[in-house]
Amino acid sequence: MKTAFLKLPFHFSEEKLLNDLGICKNYNFTSHFNKNDYSGEWTSIALRSQNGEMDNIFALPQGEKKYKDTELLEKCVYFREIVDSFECEKESIRLLNLKPGSVIKEHTDYNLGYEDGIFRIHIPITTNENVHFFINSEEVKMLPSECWYGNFNLPHSVRNAGQTDRIHLVMDCLRNDWSDNLFAECGYNFEAENKPPEFSRETKLQMIEHLKLMDTETSREMISRLEKDL
Template sequence: MKNSYFKLPFSFLEEELVNDFKICLENKFTDHFNSSDYEGVWSSISLRSPSGSISDIKAHSNNNFIDTKLLDACSYFKEIIGQFKCEKESIRILNLEPNSKIKEHRDLNLGYEDGVFRIHIPIITNNEVLFFINNKLVKMAVGSCWYGNFNLPHRVENNGATQRVHLVMDCIRNNWSDTLFEKIGYDFSFEKKEPIYDIKTKRKMIEALKLQDNEAAKELITTLQREIATTLKNK
């Protein structure tokens, strides 16, 4: 499928990435709230969150996102974030431990066509990490930078002996990002095709959103429930 994922023209220094990650390790990571979506250990800490707390790892909120005190301590992460000339929402460090996996799922409104796009920058990884987007294996090296359309099915396995740690940013689309995406080959004409989710997928999305317990999630749940009801009525 077009626009499933792209490597972005950024490259970051492994030593500097790891140094800032070590600063993060001085704080407690929070287990991911959606425990049904993974096996093993998947945890996170926030550099930017709805409340400004490092333990607030929600990615959706009606509130404005706030830099945490931890971001102030991580000068290289701050430098990286500044290279993206757009507004940001959630910014987190996500850690998938060895012998752990994130089950296949879809996220809601996380494609470039939705106006919010998610960026992954590997800090620590290994050759036994398998990251699939739309059933395509995406090999992400440390220090590289990737966009993925996470409306599509995706899953991750860490079958190696080391952690799989990524810096993950949710960014707001603007003219700067449109120019960037045009350069990497993003097909803007494809946006005219609305993504279609079946009822089963929408129900899974609703269950995941219920765990977030905030107003934005509740609004999305209402929308999805209404769409399901309409689909069933028209059958």
């Protein structure tokens, strides 16, 4: 079975994370672009984006133009320290805020598992005991200052039933020898990763609609491949 998630052996300073979050809160967060995937308020701000702007919160697979740090990342000393501690290339880096009472509906992403050469890291900054995060039908309790990998090719959802914001630092990183060694130490199942995922027709249609919102060359190529499989 493919590895759905891993807790990575890093533990960051909750105080320093909150300090940099305070800097970011002086700027406007942008509502997530895919409004079909959530109810309530789900907002984001970019620390690294394709054009270097804070309001460009698209997170796309590799193959597009090179990502750039935003001016906000330059102001956040501890976030930069965390980013630099990952010895691999990075693409999109964002803060994602799920407000109280909000839900990210179950969905699947495309080409966003370690087997695709890219991996998404979640570092919780603020959360509460009533946040429920499911990956492949299994609840994952992510606590502040921890570090997690999730295979988001698999069905996943989040519900914030608490009274406080759930804010994560989210990094999309490119796989290399350093990350292979890290994942091996954490028990990643390399044998299972090359087995192609089996998506239902309904899931493929959902993924196509999600990709249409991005309207990029890469997303159009992915749509074409998915449509051939329908």
